[in-house]
Amino acid sequence: MNKLVLFLLLSVFLSCKNQDSSALNAIEIINNSIEASGGNKFDVSTITFDFRDKHYKAKRNQGDFQLERHFKDSIFNVKDVLDNNGFNRYVENESLEIPDSMVVKYAASVNSVHYFSVLPYGLNDPAVVKTFLGEEIIKGKNHYKIQVTFNKDGGGEDYEDVFVYWISTETFKVSYLAYSYKEIDDLGFRFREAYNERFVNGIRFVDYNNFKPKTTKVKVDDLGKLFEENQLVLLSKIELKNVTVN
16 A cells, blocks of 8 residues: 555656646747747837738837737728727827727737737746647658647636647747637637748748638647648738838
């Protein structure tokens, strides 16, 4: 009986040790990836770019941020602003009062574009939970595989989304990412392949080929394998144009 108890205690200890090791590896890998993509330059920067028919501007200063989206509707010029204090919409420079339900949607929409534009920056936010899933070869190159989930507190409207990042074991740059998200009755899935890498004033930017699986009967961490097997369908291209960094 004593030997059995000792064995069980040892198993629990080794399991906890492995979990701690995996968590540490995930943190180190993400830290190295952020460093390879611009490091602390993100923290004190003003970034602008065009995405589809809208103009975006991000000001960051050691935790203070202001994320903007500029566009013209059928008549008026509209500016959306998301900062540390919340979300506001301006029409022809006049503040517009909008329902709380729409504030959530507009804020999430602005944040999403800015979030993807500077990945992997942001993956060290307090609400982010990182898990090391091992290594995987895609297109002949080895990658660390990191799962990212979010705590409900601070994780935003889409805190239940699950992301997976494939990070080069050689360069620590993000080569691919995938995510699952809630649809009305099911889960949706996307897989993105980075291309057109360029550095602007020391910060890395990429565009993405945006794919979806042929079936929803999949798991998000299997999308790399499906991409390797040509089992994904190209939906669109995510392209940032006219990028500037100050």
